[in-house]
Amino acid sequence: MVEVLVTGGAGFIGSNFVRYALRSHDDWHVTTLDKLTYAGRRENLHDVIDHPRHTFVHDDIGNAAVSAPLVEQSEIVVHFAAETHVDRSIQSAGEFIRTDVEGTFVLLEAARRAARLRRFVQISTDEVYGSVPAGASRETDELKPRNPYAASKAGADRLAYSYWATYNVPVIITRASNNYGPYQFPEKVIPLFVTNAIDDIPVPLYGDGKNVRDWLHVEDHCSALDLLIDAGTSGEVYNVGGGNEVMNVDLTNRILSTLGKPSTLIKPVADRPGHDRRYALDTTKLRGIGWAPRMPFERGLTDTIEWYRTNDWWWRPIKEADPAFRSYYEAQYGRR
Numbered sequence: 063m064v065e066v067l068v069t070g071g072a073g074f075i076g077s078n079f080v081r082y083a084l085r086s087h088d089d090w091h092v093t094t095l096d097k098l099t100y101a102g103r104r105e106n107l108h109d110v111i112d113h114p115r116h117t118f119v120h121d122d123i124g125n126a127a128v129s130a131p132l133v134e135q136s137e138i139v140v141h142f143a144a145e146t147h148v149d150r151s152i153q154s155a156g157e158f159i160r161t162d163v164e165g166t167f168v169l170l171e172a173a174r175r176a177a178r179l180r181r182f183v184q185i186s187t188d189e190v191y192g193s194v195p196a197g198a199s200r201e202t203d204e205l206k207p208r209n210p211y212a213a214s215k216a217g218a219d220r221l222a223y224s225y226w227a228t229y230n231v232p233v234i235i236t237r238a239s240n241n242y243g244p245y246q247f248p249e250k251v252i253p254l255f256v257t258n259a260i261d262d263i264p265v266p267l268y269g270d271g272k273n274v275r276d277w278l279h280v281e282d283h284c285s286a287l288d289l290l291i292d293a294g295t296s297g298e299v300y301n302v303g304g305g306n307e308v309m310n311v312d313l314t315n316r317i318l319s320t321l322g323k324p325s326t327l328i329k330p331v332a333d334r335p336g337h338d339r340r341y342a343l344d345t346t347k348l349r350g351i352g353w354a355p356r357m358p359f360e361r362g363l364t365d366t367i368e369w370y371r372t373n374d375w376w377w378r379p380i381k382e383a384d385p386a387f388r389s390y391y392e393a394q395y396g397r398r
């Protein structure tokens with residue numbers, strides 16, 4: 063069996079990747095290491111948590127007593143674990159530094175000693191490039207992160223690179239654009255707006271609504287990672303972008319019209335401080351090794367809306383009962 067460690071595997075992308083990995087590789091044993099923060103949920107893995115080739119470990123990546131032996135026994139590490147929400151990082155950045163930077167450091171130290179390790183995938187983000195007024199970011203572009211989340215991810219991204227350059231740890235770094243799909247925590251714009259709209263609750267659109275994001279279906283992200291584990295070159299960075307640039311206001315209108323809800327549900331609210339205007343990725347490098355996104359945005363968005371519509375067992379308990387979410391949700395509404 064190929065031992066694969068997935069950190070943050072109970073989160074949105076991680077849980078989709080665990081499912082993808084178990085489905086695609088009969089010879090992989092996958093260990094999920096997850097702290098189960100507010101964003102990490104066993105429910106995200108409900109159909110695979112007891113899979114015979116899956117082991118779940120509930121712990122912090124920063125706890126070397128647990129995380130280091132897991133890294134040391136692995137052939138492949140896919141490191142998703144992070145604090146991920148920009149608005150939370152603006153309110154309080156400490157956990158972002160602890161998990162995204164220091165937690166990554168703990169894993170990388172263990173990776174130096176991992177004799178069987180052939181791939182360490184550092185999951186980074188397009189946000190490390192900062193706001194891109196025109197054109198598309200290339201892997202060689204300067205990093206200009208503009209919020210504490212993006213800065214902590216940039217720190218981890220470059221730290222991982224340094225462990226390749228200095229210690230020859232087989233690191234690759236992937237910078238993906240905004241993901242969407244099932245099991246995304248309903249603080250992020252698509253699941254928040256979809257689940258609000260289902261309940262006829264206004265959707266808080268920041269600023270003028272003209273910010274642009276490039277949307278990538280989570281399955282397409284998983285297929286890129288799967289390819290790069292073997293086909294990637296250590297020390298290299300790969301952009302993973304969906305090629306679907308959409309303005310927030312257009313995204314919002316599409317969500318509302320798909321659900322048959324009126325545009326009067328749009329509630330303009332104060333802008334996010336330092337709100338990045340636009341992200342866009344040049345994906346020539348990844349396409350050059352045979353990857354292309356398969357999911358057309360139109361279909362991916364409709365399927366995703368349908369998933370939230372038919373899986374309210376998954377999101378209602380989060381929105382109604384989770385105190386961490388509720389206070390955050392109330393804080394959002396306080397901005398009206």
Ligand code: NAD
Pocket residue numbers: 069070071072073074075076095096097098099100101102103121122123124141142143144145146147161165185186187188215237238239240241242246247
């Ligand atoms: P998420 O917030 O849904 O999940 C994060 C997971 O990490 C949760 O399960 C959480 O419990 C776990 N975690 C947090 N701190 C931990 C710690 N100290 N130890 C162990 N586990 C911990 O995030 P996501 O959207 O799935 O993002 C996953 C990764 O992909 C992150 O590194 C993020 O920066 C990156 N990324 C996300 C997007 C996106 O659009 N969501 C885009 C590009 C890159």
Ligand code: TYD
Pocket residue numbers: 147148149240249250251252254266267268269273274275310334
């Ligand atoms: P988000 O899902 O938080 O992802 P990111 O900030 O990492 O891109 O936000 C996506 C876009 O949607 C971003 O431009 C901010 C905007 N947005 C709103 O307008 N209202 C909201 O309530 C949220 C959460 C986001």
